[in-house]
Amino acid sequence: MRRKVRRGGGGGEGTAVSALAPQSTSSSSQSSSASSSPASAASSVRVNTEKLDSLMDVVGELVIVQSQLQESARGAVGGTAGGAAGGDGSPLTRNLAQLGRITKELQRTAMALRMVPIKPMFQRIGRVVRDLSRECDKRVRFTTSGDETEIDRTVVEEIVDPLVHMVRNAVDHGLEPSEARVAAGKDAVGKISLGAAHEGSTLVIELRDDGRGLDLEKILAKARKQGLVAGDARLAPEEITSLIFLPGFSTADKVTSVSGRGVGMDVVRRNIERLGGHITIESAAGAGSTFRIRLPLTTAIIDGLLVRVGPDHFILPSTSVRMALRPVRASLASIQAREGRREALDHxxxxxxxxxxxxxxxxxxxxxxxxxGIVVIVENGDRAYALLVDELVNKQEVVVKNLGGFLQNLPGAAGVAGGAILGDGNIALILDPASLYAA
Known part of the structure; x- marks a missing residue:
């Protein structure tokens, strides 16, 4: 696994969508087209996406070379941090610091070129809601916020299908028929909202409905019937909620063109986690549900925690690391799993x-x-586990490299998201916390 690499030198207005008033979705598209004035067109230029990818690759190479230069500078002063990064006042230190600033700025610019507004995707979801409201014979008011929020184009392409599936569930399962809503003291028109916002280097997408909420008793009963949960198991509400993410799980009683087709929330979560994100749910009986998705703004460069295990190095995405500690003997425990007793940590x-x-x-x-050793507490959505490593090395920004066929013969490949070239020329595997220990 250890290989050396030698290198040379805003918020949009709400749009109502219902089976009775489908024409109301046109307002957002009209305003969008009106804003595309000749003046704005003259100040922009079309660029092939392959060229943007090439630019990002070159910037990634620059980040790697910068890291290697800093590593070489540290070695030149006896391996201490003071020479290259500690501010000894030498020309080398000043030049490296300047290179770091320029690299950061170039990286930000290159990443900005890959970013696209999320609004077109929201408009597509709006059309899906309109069609579903007709098909399910339900009146739905669909609103959006954060339409001008930007995200890496590769991420937005991958998140569309999971969102469409979640919206189908919201219309078909979540919202009650108008008669049932009125009888429950609700507005006859169901509400679904979709919003997006930046939180640091993370994009948060929130899908909310004011429907019936998750039926925890029905979910638990169905899970027991399918043998997913022991008959005498006692589960907390959040544990019952997480059952909807199990492969093949569905509470649909019949197959329709909208739901019950065998593509469940497990696929949704798997697609989101493949992007380095996670999904959580909040639900209240009779009040509706909120699905919250957190995604990295870009999948090209990530902040990671570099750890050592034996002679090898691995990188954990910083967004999944909650803390690290050296465990005491009294905190070590064991739990019963399907394959038998399993080591555990009382944290x-x-x-x-x-x-x-x-x-x-x-x-x-x-x-x-x-x-x-050191135990790293890793969290992904509603799941958490402890990971034993030999040493925490440092936190650093790394360029994600696709390892392609190299992973086919690698033990544990299912838990690897890619690779990164470190400053010393070694390759470190970037771990995918979601699939590393899915059980």
Whole structure:
């Protein structure tokens, strides 16, 4: 696994959508076309997306070379951090600092060129809601916010299908018929809202409806019937809610053109996690549900925690790392799993599965005693586990490289999202916390 690489030198207005008034969706598209004035067209230029990808690749190479230069500078002053990054006042230090600033600015510019407004996707979802309201014979008011929020174009292409599936569920399962809503004291017109906003380097997409909410009793009963949950198991509400993400799980009683087609929320979550994101649910009986998706703004460059296991290095996305600690003997425990007893960690009263990276990837000469190593607490959505590593190295920004066919013969490949070239020329695997230990 250790290889050396040598290198040379805003918010949109709400749009009502219903089976009775489908024409109301046209207002947003009209305003959009009106804003495309000749003046704005003259100040822009069309660029092939392949050229943008090439630019991002070159910027990525620059980030790698900068990291290698900093590593070489540290070695030149005896391996201390003071020479290259500590501000010793030498010309080398000043030049490296200037290179770092220029690289950062170029990186931000290149990433900005890949960003596109989320509004066209929201408009597409609006048309889906309009068609579904007719098909399901339900009156629906669809509103959006944060239409001008921008996201990496590759991410927006991948998130459309999961959102369409979630909207189908909201219209078909979530919203009640008008008669039932009126009888429950609600507005006859159901409401679905879709919003987007930036939170740091993360995009948050929120889908909300004011329907019946998740039927926890029905979900639990169906899970028991399918053998997914033991008959005597006691589950907390959030644990029952998470059952809808199990493969093949569905509460649909019949197959229609809208739902019950075998493509469930497990596919939605898997697609979101493949992008480095996660999804959470909040639901209240009779009040509706809120699905919240968190995604990285770009998948080209990530902030990561570099860890060492034996002689090898791995990178964990910083967005999934909650904390790291050196465990004490008293915190080590075990839990019963399908395959038998499993190691666990008692962390602040919560029992977390404890996994060993060296076993997953067949690494020798790694720490065996958890109290002699470091445990990283990893969270992804509503799931959390503890990961045993030998050492925390540092936090750094890395360029994600597609490893392609290299992963086919790699033990544990299912938990790898890509690779990164480190400053010393070694390759580190970027781990996917969601699929690394899906169980």
């Amino acid at each position: 602040r009263g919560k029992i977390l599965p404890l996994h060993r990276l060296h076993r997953r990837f067949g690494i020798v000469d790694a720490v065996e005693d958890p109290t002699a």
